[in-house]
């Protein structure tokens with residue numbers, strides 16, 4: 001009852017001291033807006049990365065990249081990368097337990113494809129039939145190429161839906177002809193839509209042809225760039241990786257002091273790479289935010305303390321007309337909390353709008369994690385409460401006589 | 406109603422620079438008294454007022470308010486007495502700035518459980534003839550009007566006792582008379598009024614005068630015929 005009246009009185013006072021109130025709100029507002037932005041960007045980017053990684057690496061695939069050097073989540077290796085062969089994969093398949101199937105990959109990032117008068121430069125990927133399962137990528141129309149077509153290095157292709165439109169317009173692309181360079185191909189199927197991959201390539205512009213066709217007819221090479229192996233049991237990943245390493249080193253005649261001319265990535269490692277990247281978001285960004293909030297909190301403490309000293313005679317008066325210590329401390333406490341809540345809510349709103357704007361300008365799908373929304377209310381209120389305690393205590397101890405002289 | 410027994414107040418005990426502001430003061434104030442406390446600057450008037458108003462506790466002695474010894478009151482109980490039993494008026498008014506007269510008058514009610522806050526505040530403003538200024542803020546009011554708002558605030562919770570420390574100290578002579586006539590009116594309606602003043606004129610408007618000197622009561626006498634502030638106010642109005 002009394003507290004309700006004090007609350008109303010506080011609200012009026014906050015409203016009358018607009019400038020003071022505004023500064024306090026601003027302090028918390030900046031902190032919370034920063035928190036919302038960094039958290040959302042962090043979470044959004046994490047989700048983006050994870051989605052892409054999941055698109056590329058199903059959780060029970062081992063990924064082998066050709067060449068020395070570190071793979072940063074993709075087949076970008078240094079040094080000669082011409083030692084990894086399909087025979088190597090066959091050998092692994094025959095000698096390592098628990099490998100279900102494999103998919104060799106060879107690709108050209110930018111190659112001209114032509115259909116009628118249209119020509120488009122896009123990415124060409126050579127895959128095996130198994131890729132449909134391993135990469136979890138099938139066709140939405142037409143058919144996947146067959147094992148027989150793979151064996152005979154047939155000139156058949158699966159193309160992404162966007163590329164299909166660019167090459168053939170609105171007409172049905174199935175069974176239509178187009179050329180990769182000078183080599184004529186027949187469209188067998190339209191790939192499922194996948195969007196943009198981890199490297200920023202639009203997967204709906206892909207051309208997928210049998211790996212054999214890619215190697216013999218398009219690139220004229222006998223090596224592959226990478227491969228994915230599907231394993232039965234993710235728990236024995238370490239043993240499997242050891243076994244594969246042994247086989248490949250032996251087959252590539254590597255002496256003991258030579259480093260691997262290939263790299264192996266397991267789902268566990270893929271995850272850890274992503275997690276490394278995310279440390280930036282989960283550690284550094286909140287740190288910055290924490291500092292922003294601390295500053296917000298300090299602003300509130302300072303402003304409230306100033307407000308207490310400015311209002312000494314008000315406090316004395318309130319005591320003289322019957323306010324108890326707890327009424328006075330409640331008043332200053334509630335004022336700090338209100339200011340913080342307001343700043344927090346404003347911060348969330350602006351932070352969310354900022355995130356949305358950023359998301360649309362960067363063509364990213366950011367998510368505002370619900371945790372942020374809850375934190376955005378809880379953190380400023382608790383900061384306001386903590387920041388309000390000291391001034392409130394100080395106010396409640398104010399001697400009314402001193403204040404009223 | 407009020408009884409002081411051997412009240413002593415010593416300031417600055419911790420700092421070593423002791424000042425004895427009140428020395429063994431004995432005093433009885435009856436219900437319905439109108440007391441003017443006079444005395445030189447530094448004689449202990451405000452100290453006495455603060456003790457009477459329970460804004461401060463005596464160093465020694467006993468203070469009975471309606472037969473209950475005040476030292477036995479806890480802080481929260483003292484706050485309740487200040488809220489219900491005593492109304493304060495200060496020399497510097499102490500109105501909340503930027504806040505309407507109405508809201509200033511409401512202030513004591515915030516800390517009470519009385520209902521109809523607005524109605525009570527408006528009634529108190531009527532008693533000081535300022536109901537038409539209810540929405541004005543202090544800077545829109547004259548000094549005399551501000552003090553009348555402060556008196557309305559002291560009245561609003563219907564206390565038995567009104568304590569005023571130099572309530573006319575900052576007012577011109579006409580405003581002083583206005584304020585004093587309100588006090589006399591309130592006294593007639595049964596309120597106990599204790600006010601501090603420097604001016605002999607004002608002391609003559611009270612029913613009882615207590616003179617303090619060096620922390621002791623030097624004189625204590627009654628005015629058989631206190632001057633009527635409202636009559637003098639009429640004269641001023643006629644002269645104008």
Ligand SMILES: Nc1ncnc2c1ncn2[C@@H]1O[C@H](COP(=O)(O)OP(=O)(O)OP(=O)(O)O)[C@@H](O)[C@H]1O
Pocket residue numbers: 416417424425426444445446447448449450451452453
């Ligand atoms: N808080 C305090 N600490 C120390 N000494 C004090 C304090 N308050 C008052 N005094 C001293 O106590 C004595 C009485 O002071 P008090 O304020 O009661 O005088 P007063 O009669 O009200 O004077 P004035 O007419 O100037 O208001 C003075 O000597 C004053 O200096």
Ligand SMILES: [Mg+2]
Pocket residue numbers: 450451452570
């Ligand atoms: Mg004084």
